Amino acid sequence: MNFNIATIPGDGIGPDIIEQTVLVLNKIGEKFGHTFNFTEVLAGGAAIDATGEPLPQETIDICKKSDSVLLGAVGGPKWDNLPGDRRPEKALLGLRGELGLFANLRPALLHRALKDACPLKPEIIGDGLDILVVRELTGGIYFGERGRRNGKFGEEAYDTETYSVHEVERIARVGFESAMKRNKKVTSVDKANILESSRLWRSVVEKVAKDYPEVELNHMYVDNAAMQLVRNPKQFDVIITSNMFGDILSDEASMITGSIGMLPSASLGEGTLGMYEPIHGSAPDIAGQDKANPIATILSAAMMLRYSFNLEKEADCIEEAVTKVLEQNYRTGDIMSDGMKLVGTREMGKLIIDAL
Amino acid sequence: MNFNIATIPGDGIGPDIIEQTVLVLNKIGEKFGHTFNFTEVLAGGAAIDATGEPLPQETIDICKKSDSVLLGAVGGPKWDNLPGDRRPEKALLGLRGELGLFANLRPALLHRALKDACPLKPEIIGDGLDILVVRELTGGIYFGERGRRNGKFGEEAYDTETYSVHEVERIARVGFESAMKRNKKVTSVDKANILESSRLWRSVVEKVAKDYPEVELNHMYVDNAAMQLVRNPKQFDVIITSNMFGDILSDEASMITGSIGMLPSASLGEGTLGMYEPIHGSAPDIAGQDKANPIATILSAAMMLRYSFNLEKEADCIEEAVTKVLEQNYRTGDIMSDGMKLVGTREMGKLIIDAL
Ligand SMILES: CC(C)[C@H](C(=O)O)[C@@H](O)C(=O)O
Ligand SMILES: CC(C)[C@H](C(=O)O)[C@@H](O)C(=O)O
Numbered sequence: 207m208n209f210n211i212a213t214i215p216g217d218g219i220g221p222d223i224i225e226q227t228v229l230v231l232n233k234i235g236e237k238f239g240h241t242f243n244f245t246e247v248l249a250g251g252a253a254i255d256a257t258g259e260p261l262p263q264e265t266i267d268i269c270k271k272s273d274s275v276l277l278g279a280v281g282g283p284k285w286d287n288l289p290g291d292r293r294p295e296k297a298l299l300g301l302r303g304e305l306g307l308f309a310n311l312r313p314a315l316l317h318r319a320l321k322d323a324c325p326l327k328p329e330i331i332g333d334g335l336d337i338l339v340v341r342e343l344t345g346g347i348y349f350g351e352r353g354r355r356n357g358k359f360g361e362e363a364y365d366t367e368t369y370s371v372h373e374v375e376r377i378a379r380v381g382f383e384s385a386m387k388r389n390k391k392v393t394s395v396d397k398a399n400i401l402e403s404s405r406l407w408r409s410v411v412e413k414v415a416k417d418y419p420e421v422e423l424n425h426m427y428v429d430n431a432a433m434q435l436v437r438n439p440k441q442f443d444v445i446i447t448s449n450m451f452g453d454i455l456s457d458e459a460s461m462i463t464g465s466i467g468m469l470p471s472a473s474l475g476e477g478t479l480g481m482y483e484p485i486h487g488s489a490p491d492i493a494g495q496d497k498a499n500p501i502a503t504i505l506s507a508a509m510m511l512r513y514s515f516n517l518e519k520e521a522d523c524i525e526e527a528v529t530k531v532l533e534q535n536y537r538t539g540d541i542m543s544d545g546m547k548l549v550g551t552r553e554m555g556k557l558i559i560d561a562l
Numbered sequence: 563m564n565f566n567i568a569t570i571p572g573d574g575i576g577p578d579i580i581e582q583t584v585l586v587l588n589k590i591g592e593k594f595g596h597t598f599n600f601t602e603v604l605a606g607g608a609a610i611d612a613t614g615e616p617l618p619q620e621t622i623d624i625c626k627k628s629d630s631v632l633l634g635a636v637g638g639p640k641w642d643n644l645p646g647d648r649r650p651e652k653a654l655l656g657l658r659g660e661l662g663l664f665a666n667l668r669p670a671l672l673h674r675a676l677k678d679a680c681p682l683k684p685e686i687i688g689d690g691l692d693i694l695v696v697r698e699l700t701g702g703i704y705f706g707e708r709g710r711r712n713g714k715f716g717e718e719a720y721d722t723e724t725y726s727v728h729e730v731e732r733i734a735r736v737g738f739e740s741a742m743k744r745n746k747k748v749t750s751v752d753k754a755n756i757l758e759s760s761r762l763w764r765s766v767v768e769k770v771a772k773d774y775p776e777v778e779l780n781h782m783y784v785d786n787a788a789m790q791l792v793r794n795p796k797q798f799d800v801i802i803t804s805n806m807f808g809d810i811l812s813d814e815a816s817m818i819t820g821s822i823g824m825l826p827s828a829s830l831g832e833g834t835l836g837m838y839e840p841i842h843g844s845a846p847d848i849a850g851q852d853k854a855n856p857i858a859t860i861l862s863a864a865m866m867l868r869y870s871f872n873l874e875k876e877a878d879c880i881e882e883a884v885t886k887v888l889e890q891n892y893r894t895g896d897i898m899s900d901g902m903k904l905v906g907t908r909e910m911g912k913l914i915i916d917a918l
Pocket of ligand 1 (some may be wrong): 295298453755756785
């Protein structure tokens, strides 16, 4: 089969990790008889430097016409002092909105080989961790009305958290469908004791749950969820939550695995078009030095094969290759520990390709 | 001196822990020559059962006329199915609003004697942890306009996060003043890359910081803060943040100490009137069984002596007594571990009184 992939190397280590991921995909294409056509486009700081805009219209157009988007990382101190809507992050929000990517899937997976990197005690983490955070990505306080006005105490700023029945229903479905392929447990996180949007969220989730009688559903307040992730993260299978709470909890969950350089993500919409990216940042301090860990991006490509192209076997193949290389004790600097073999970005890419 | 304290035992274990705390305060009064007059009032589930309302007007009136309020815990499954504004939690929000308690001080302190309870690895936690979360408590999305309406996708619910310059300024001052008495470091947590209210927050915090040149200020996004609390909590001294982010992060920070039954809190306003309560819940499953840990409430009383009554020596005396009893290896069930001596609520109260 033939697939068109828009690549956005972006900033910092973005180009380093995308380079290796493209090589991995090419090898998968060779092995399984697919052709991946890559079109590189600009977004983030790189786009600001080249065009003055974090998300040029051309990038949006090419992404929309592609079968999927593979993104490295955007942002860096160089662009930190630009005004809010001119900053690199604007590209992420713009792409999510323009491409209708309402479901952000963020697995927090602790690989057995990296167990020691986990900041929690071994009694808590046991032999690993496997949580999937399903975060709503095009609604809530990220996309609601905001501004300044004069209030009873003088100048004030406001932001609006909004959720419609439709928006909650579709993200809840993604959560329950994901749970059906995993351990059939959904924890819906909200703040229904305070927020009206959470009360709507909760009631819609309950309604959707009726279509998945095999899935065990429970509700948890966000403050409690932030605690439970530390106290007993193994109680979770799939977490579904709003854009803002998902931003916080998915980062907390990732950190609990202790290996952020390993974690991929997928952002999906109604169709098969998706955007895939590592959850780590652009790490400008090590950019271009062959030091970055390409695994999170390579695993993001595996998610792309699975979710956008329906190539399950090929996705498994990448994931198994990564596991194999880790078990052979190869490590990039970010996941290095005593007795392991330190390798650079390119060497790690090559090892994974050889293991495919 | 003579002080009037309104006590709100509330629900679940509330009465058990307030009973011991009153005894501790009486002993402090005896020892240092003060008189504490206690007036017990109703709030939460107990108030719903007695009057139909979670926060009767009489309770508000008595609290307003008191020098401080001491609260046990409110809520429980019995009242969980009541509509939002009839629930026990409404009492907390009502008291915060009515008494103008805009600053919530939540220390996350890991006592040396309880180091092993910490869920994080010893390499991360070292010889303890001492963070103060200063949470804004009467503004933000907790108190903004909310409701239902018809939007472009049909029925939707909304909540408004609002912050005025005035509200941010006063909470920032509490944060910087607290830092001056501690390690002179403030981390202001926001989501300024998305929220307008966070951009206002950040700029006001920067302005207030100019009055505290000795304090080191840094800004952190809330998603990153949720990660850093797990990765390296010792980097924090004072965290200042909004009502919603503070709700999440202060609970996460408490859980990182591993001993929620130990953690007090203070809610303060412009004057000296404050409300003091443990951060743990009402634990209805062990209510009235002499099993609850009264320490968090007793330490809340110490905060009351310090912040509302300016009785520094007396506050220290309580805190030292608690430390002594822990070092003598006495433990309630929630903090019990191998080789320690298990005691009940009353015995723990008595031990602390003896140690005063
Ligand atoms: C960069 C920022 C706008 C973004 C977000 O908050 O969504 C990031 O934290 C993420 O989680 O992808
Ligand atoms: C009970 C609830 C309304 C409350 C809050 O969210 O403020 C609680 O979580 C707290 O932190 O005191």
